[in-house]
Amino acid sequence: xxxxxxxxxxxxxxxxxxxxxxxxxxxxxxxxxxxxxxxxxxxxxxxxxxxxxxxxxxxxxxxxxxxxxxxxxxxxxxxxxxxxxxxxxxxxxxxxxxxxxxxxxxxxxxxxxxxxxxxxxxxxxxxxxxxxxxxxxxxxxxxxxxxxxxxxxxxxxxxxxxxxxxxxxxxxxxxxxxxxxxxxxxxxxxxxxxxxxxxxxxxxxxxxxxxxxxxxxxxxxxxxxxxxxxxxxxxxxxxxxxxxxxxxxxxxxxxxxxxxxxxxxxxxxxxxxxxxxxxxxxxxxxxxxxxxxxxxxxxxxxxxxxxxxxxxxxxxxxxxxxxxxxxxxxxxxxxxxxxxxxxxxxxxxxxxxxxxxxxxxxxxxxxxxxxxxxxxxxxxxxxxxxxxxxxxxxxxxxxxxxxxxxxxxxxxxxxxxxxxxxxxxxxxxxxxx
Amino acid sequence: xxxxxxxxxxxxxxxxxxxxxxxxxxxxxxxxxxxxxxxxxxxxxxxxxxxxxxxxxxxxxxxxxxxxxxxxxxxxxxxxxxxxxxxxxxxxxxxxxxxxxxxxxxxxxxxxxxxxxxxxxxxxxxxxxxxxxxxxxxxxxxxxxxxxxxxxxxxxxxxxxxxxxxxxxxxxxxxxxxxxxxxxxxxxxxxxxxxxxxxxxxxxxxxxxxxxxxxxxxxxxxxxxxxxxxxxxxxxxxxxxxxxxxxxxxxxxxxxxxxxxxxxxxxxxxxxxxxxxxxxxxxxxxxxxxxxxxxxxxxxxxxxxxxxxxxxxxxxxxxxxxxxxxxxxxxxxxxxxxxxxxxxxxxxxxxxxxxxxxxxxxxxxxxxxxxxxxxxxxxxxxxxxxxxxxxxxxxxxxxxxxxxxxxxxxxxxxxxxxxxxxxxxxxxxxxxx
Numbered sequence: 001x002x003x004x005x006x007x008x009x010x011x012x013x014x015x016x017x018x019x020x021x022x023x024x025x026x027x028x029x030x031x032x033x034x035x036x037x038x039x040x041x042x043x044x045x046x047x048x049x050x051x052x053x054x055x056x057x058x059x060x061x062x063x064x065x066x067x068x069x070x071x072x073x074x075x076x077x078x079x080x081x082x083x084x085x086x087x088x089x090x091x092x093x094x095x096x097x098x099x100x101x102x103x104x105x106x107x108x109x110x111x112x113x114x115x116x117x118x119x120x121x122x123x124x125x126x127x128x129x130x131x132x133x134x135x136x137x138x139x140x141x142x143x144x145x146x147x148x149x150x151x152x153x154x155x156x157x158x159x160x161x162x163x164x165x166x167x168x169x170x171x172x173x174x175x176x177x178x179x180x181x182x183x184x185x186x187x188x189x190x191x192x193x194x195x196x197x198x199x200x201x202x203x204x205x206x207x208x209x210x211x212x213x214x215x216x217x218x219x220x221x222x223x224x225x226x227x228x229x230x231x232x233x234x235x236x237x238x239x240x241x242x243x244x245x246x247x248x249x250x251x252x253x254x255x256x257x258x259x260x261x262x263x264x265x266x267x268x269x270x271x272x273x274x275x276x277x278x279x280x281x282x283x284x285x286x287x288x289x290x291x292x293x294x295x296x297x298x299x300x301x302x303x304x305x306x307x308x309x310x311x312x313x314x315x316x317x318x319x320x321x322x323x324x325x326x327x328x329x330x331x332x333x334x335x336x337x338x339x340x341x342x343x344x345x346x347x348x349x350x351x352x353x354x355x356x357x358x359x360x361x362x363x364x365x366x367x368x369x370x371x372x373x374x375x376x377x378x379x380x381x382x383x384x385x386x387x388x389x390x391x392x393x394x395x396x397x398x399x400x401x402x403x404x405x406x407x408x409x410x411x412x413x414x415x416x417x418x419x420x421x422x423x424x425x426x427x428x429x430x431x432x433x
Numbered sequence: 434x435x436x437x438x439x440x441x442x443x444x445x446x447x448x449x450x451x452x453x454x455x456x457x458x459x460x461x462x463x464x465x466x467x468x469x470x471x472x473x474x475x476x477x478x479x480x481x482x483x484x485x486x487x488x489x490x491x492x493x494x495x496x497x498x499x500x501x502x503x504x505x506x507x508x509x510x511x512x513x514x515x516x517x518x519x520x521x522x523x524x525x526x527x528x529x530x531x532x533x534x535x536x537x538x539x540x541x542x543x544x545x546x547x548x549x550x551x552x553x554x555x556x557x558x559x560x561x562x563x564x565x566x567x568x569x570x571x572x573x574x575x576x577x578x579x580x581x582x583x584x585x586x587x588x589x590x591x592x593x594x595x596x597x598x599x600x601x602x603x604x605x606x607x608x609x610x611x612x613x614x615x616x617x618x619x620x621x622x623x624x625x626x627x628x629x630x631x632x633x634x635x636x637x638x639x640x641x642x643x644x645x646x647x648x649x650x651x652x653x654x655x656x657x658x659x660x661x662x663x664x665x666x667x668x669x670x671x672x673x674x675x676x677x678x679x680x681x682x683x684x685x686x687x688x689x690x691x692x693x694x695x696x697x698x699x700x701x702x703x704x705x706x707x708x709x710x711x712x713x714x715x716x717x718x719x720x721x722x723x724x725x726x727x728x729x730x731x732x733x734x735x736x737x738x739x740x741x742x743x744x745x746x747x748x749x750x751x752x753x754x755x756x757x758x759x760x761x762x763x764x765x766x767x768x769x770x771x772x773x774x775x776x777x778x779x780x781x782x783x784x785x786x787x788x789x790x791x792x793x794x795x796x797x798x799x800x801x802x803x804x805x806x807x808x809x810x811x812x813x814x815x816x817x818x819x820x821x822x823x824x825x826x827x828x829x830x831x832x833x834x835x836x837x838x839x840x841x842x843x844x845x846x847x848x849x850x851x852x853x854x855x856x857x858x859x860x861x862x863x864x865x866x
Contacts, residue, residue, distance in 0.1 A: 183861070185858065316778070318779070337779060338772075338785055339771075339775035345749070346749065347750070349839075350749060351842060352788065357785060361858065405852075406852060409784060411785075419838075425793055426616060426864075428616070431861045432864055
């Protein structure tokens with residue numbers, strides 16, 4: 001736990017510090033069934049089994065009856081209040097979807113450290129025996145319910161349609177919605193986003209006068225950085241109308257309109273030859289089935305001396321995205337394993353030159369975003385509603401936990417056409433100036 | 434072409450500088466059929482088609498008749514003399530096997546730059562149309578003849594049974610038979626081998642008092658380096674009796690017998706827990722089918738804070754090893770693609786932290802080896818015979834070409850158990866001291 005974590009915790013006003021429970025909640029709740037003397041209720045026993053399966057994480061559950069379920073001994077990191085039986089049964093049946101949903105809808109309250117709570121969830125079951133029947137049961141319960149997706153359209157705010165005003169509240173100056181790079185632990189978010197862009201440009205060895213194709217440019221900050229600081233010409237592709245409008249306005253304001261062209265089009269329509277290809281944070285939305293055609297686009301884009309970089313969230317091994325994130329936050333997103341990413345490169349004989357895993361940098365980036373988000377949560381509530389605030393808090397905190405527990409990785413992959421021998425012998429130039 | 438290439442070329446006494454052909458060979462050879470007036474012989478036409486298919490590489494062939502086949506225009510980099518019709522027909526039928534075989538047996542002579550000749554061979558067909566029937570024919574001819582392997586046991590010297598005296602003639606002081614690391618282009622072979630071992634130790638973040646398991650330790654130099662310079666205890670596994678005897682003697686001489694234990698056993702028999710796992714240049718001999726069990730060995734060897742490094746020759750995409758190398762030099766060897774390497778890591782939830790491609794370093798290492806080999810070729814001839822000298826020259830020169838053309842890659846992969854958050858945030862510590 002570092003200083004930043006503490007600052008994030010204290011910046012989360014809705015997460016009260018974990019003190020002793022009020023006296024009233026130690027007994028049975030109003031109108032609730034009294035648990036059997038000396039024992040647990042049926043619901044309590046089921047919840048106890050789930051927690052046991054999860055390796056007895058240091059969490060305390062308080063039921064609507066006042067019944068408390070917690071592991072013996074170790075101090076708890078968070079307390080979860082469940083408001084009624086239906087909510088608990090839902091969580092027991094499908095914890096990965098129903099727990100965050102219940103939190104967003106206020107049917108579950110959390111006291112204490114949300115990130116640490118979610119870290120225990122991400123680690124869940126990993127220390128349990130491999131083949132217990134309970135494990136198989138829970139695995140089945142945890143499986144994403146893909147088939148029901150189309151049947152139950154939820155009234156959610158689509159991720160990229162939310163608007164620039166919302167994102168500008170918590171992304172910092174750079175408006176970069178991707179993993180930053182922290183040269184030192186004390187770096188600020190804006191400093192780390194600048195450092196990330198430099199890191200990318202150095203890995204690509206950009207030289208003045210060169211041309212760059214960018215696939216998926218967000219609000220345009222990397223394209224502007226490349227043009228300003230490395231003297232290259234950039235054509236940056238994005239299918240989000242709002243982001244492109246924002247980026248064009250920014251380029252014009254900085255007088256970089258002649259060096260940077262934002263194209264409102266799909267990356268598959270990139271035409272012409274470029275010295276470098278770069279894509280930061282788009283691959284998560286491409287889908288493994290399209291990797292070979294992404295590779296084809298890159299192959300026809302780069303000449304023999306070209307270089308490329310793809311930056312993406314990934315996994316240690318193929319796995320579906322956490323189902324709540326997939327259904328509520330990023331419909332259709334999929335972070336690939338490294339072997340899956342190779343389907344971009346292998347069919348086209350690209351040489352992978354360098355892979356860097358920036359997992360811990362993304363955890364830090366997300367802590368910074370979460371702190372800014374909490375500072376602005378009043379304004380977010382005014383723009384949307386309390387449910388929206390809770391949904392985004394759950395998503396950001398869960399993402400911190402995903403990266404700190406290694407459920408998620410961040411891969412930066414540098415590659416070049418096989419024939420390109422004009423690549424640096426060492427990576428020293430990235431670090432020694 | 435750099436200075437080192439030139440020094441290697443001039444160190445190859447058997448490769449005469451490429452001058453004009455002696456007058457006698459401009460005409461038909463003794464007793465040979467005179468080619469049809471104004472045209473080529475049947476053999477010449479077939480060879481011409483093969484060369485056309487290969488993209489008309491800048492090579493000149495001189496047949497036993499004196500007939501010359503070369504592309505119009507461009508100056509040639511090497512001249513190939515073919516001594517008789519049977520040799521030529523063999524090369525036309527199976528160029529990848531028969532050309533190097535004929536060279537080793539003296540039925541083909543090469544004048545000029547052997548490495549450049551082999552680079553054109555490695556690049557062969559890559560610029561040709563994808564689907565020509567000629568291409569399909571040649572692809573078929575180039576396929577390794579795995580099925581005939583057991584049927585035709587050649588009288589070859591097995592790779593690792595040749596003896597320490599032979600290898601010590603050209604591997605340099607370190608006796609490291611793996612890719613070196615050149616911090617600068619001017620580094621010597623011994624300096625670059627030392628730098629490689631430091632690079633590996635830094636990537637593993639070795640700390641005094643830690644324990645390391647090494648799988649496939651060659652003549653023991655890395656284990657000694659780790660013990661001497663990083664204060665760790667090493668158990669190093671190797672199934673080569675001669676290498677282990679050499680390594681033990683070295684450790685005793687350096688007074689490191691209590692820190693380094695060389696174990697004459699298979700890596701699958703590694704037992705106990707270690708802080709780090711390292712394997713440099715063994716994976717090529719493991720076979721993809723065994724990658725998952727290699728991963729299992731590593732998983733049970735490393736504790737939660739463990740780190741690992743695997744260094745191996747690789748490919749941009751799955752492909753069989755060049756068949757002559759596979760049959761004559763490294764029976765059963767297979768350099769994997771990165772996606773194939775992931776079969777070690779993915780089943781065990783390892784996080785890949787860093788991949789560095791050292792392809793151009795291996796080309797440089799091999800140039801140094803080739804130069805030393807040529808300097809010692811008289812002694813090698815005395816120890817073995819001329820055929821042996823030619824076979825090793827072909828292998829070393831072909832390997833230079835494999836790495837310079839990108840047919841071969843060298844991957845250094847750093848990984849850790851998923852739970853290990855005690856990993857450096859950046860790679861700066863590898864470069865800034």
